[in-house]
Amino acid sequence: MKFSFIENSLFRTNKFIISLSYHLLMPKEPDMEKRRCILCGREAEIEHLCRECYQKINPILNSFKNLAIKKCPVCSKVLCEGKWVAADEESVLKSMFEKNFRIHEAFRNVDFDYEIVLPKHEPAAGTKVFGELHLQISAKAKGKGAKKIGFSEEYVLPIELKYGLCDSCSIKKTEYYEAIVQLRVEAKTPESETAFKEILAYVRKYEKEHNKKGVFITKEMKTANGIDFYLTSNSYAVNLARKTGSRFGAEVKVNERIFSRSKSGKDIYRVTALIRVPQFTRDSIISLKQKGASEHKIVRVVHAGKNLIGENLENGKRVTLKMSEISEISVLEKKDAQIIKTFPKIEVLHPETFQAVDIQNIQNPRIRQQYLEAAQKKGRKELSAQIVLFQNKVYLV
DSSP states (O other), rough: OOOOHHHHHHHHHHHHHHHHHHHHHSSOTTSSSOBBBTTTOBOBBBBTHHHHHHHHHSSSSEEOOOOEOOOOTTTEEEEEETEEESSOOOHHHHHHHHHSSSEEETTTEEEEEEEEEEEOOOOOOOEEEEEEEEEEEEEEETTTTHHHHHHHHEEEEHHHHHHHHHHHHHHHHHHHHOOOEEEEEESSOOOHHHHHHHHHHHHHHHHHHHEEEEEEEEEEETTTTEEEEEEEEEEHHHHHHHHHHHOOOOOOOOOEEEEHHHHHHHHEEEEEEEEEEOOTTTTTEEEEEETTTOOOOOEEEEEEEEEEEEEEETTTTTEEGGGEEEEEEEEEOOOEEEEOSSSOOEEEEOOOOOOOEETTTTTTTTHHHHHHHHHHTTTOOOEEEEEETTTTTEEEE
16 A cells, blocks of 8 residues: 555544544444444454554554665775675665664564665766665554454655765875885896786785775886885785785885874884896796805796795706895796707707707706607607707707
């Protein structure tokens, strides 16, 4: 049944007058078979009223508060009881309604069915959207003889949806920052360019994953050999720099300086974290020298982090070293070459002198299997390969 609250209030106001008139003026008939409604004369079902008149006098929904919510157009958080929470507007509206409505005391076993209708709109700070909450309520009356009688009512309640930036996104829209993370490429090589892109993607992913904790990059500034990120948190900037160093084998330096002093006299620091992009990435071929060692090792990088894990290119054995244990490191350029002989040993055509030269790492099981199997498949046809040169020696990659 749909009706206005004005109509209900009129019925409610006259209820007691009508009831009193009925008892004073209506003649008593002890043999009356059926009770009649004191308002319309139809058969009474609940107390002295028929079903329709009972519902008009006693609407299920007695009162409610206006429904208005605020939503952030950037992160979609909703302001709920003074806090920005990750929730959709529908669940928040339902929760608000259920906390701020009053059911008429004449009913029990109340059940609700909702439908929220909002017009199409573009979320933007300052925008207001007016919609409707379509509400269907079902309940049972508490009155005498009403145990099996069910009631239902439909209401259309106004909704106001406001868009405004949450506290975190308000900070993001400004250029406020506590720390600077400096990403630098010392020597531009194909490997360092690849490492730079991977670290850049990692930094932006890290920021997005911590947005909910108020961590944002409020500004990015390109430099001649890298980029500066301005972050809203000192602690997260330091954490980001150290995780980047452990993950990619980058050199990290953290510096902090007193920026200002709070009203309570506490020093406020601003952090600068420097990340030097490594010259190598996974599958790079490098020459390295350990501290105290006299000879270099030629290593294929498998993983670069706090520890460098790789393959000794000469014999195929696993190499694991702490970055702090390495005194010299350089990336070897991969070059294309032709294999001109596979038996009794592998020889390649030197890409610079064009002379046939022996391979230094034929004892590496991976190299031997890889190229001998390729030779068997191609027969006498020429095989191409990648090599690196170090101290006039040639290594197959």
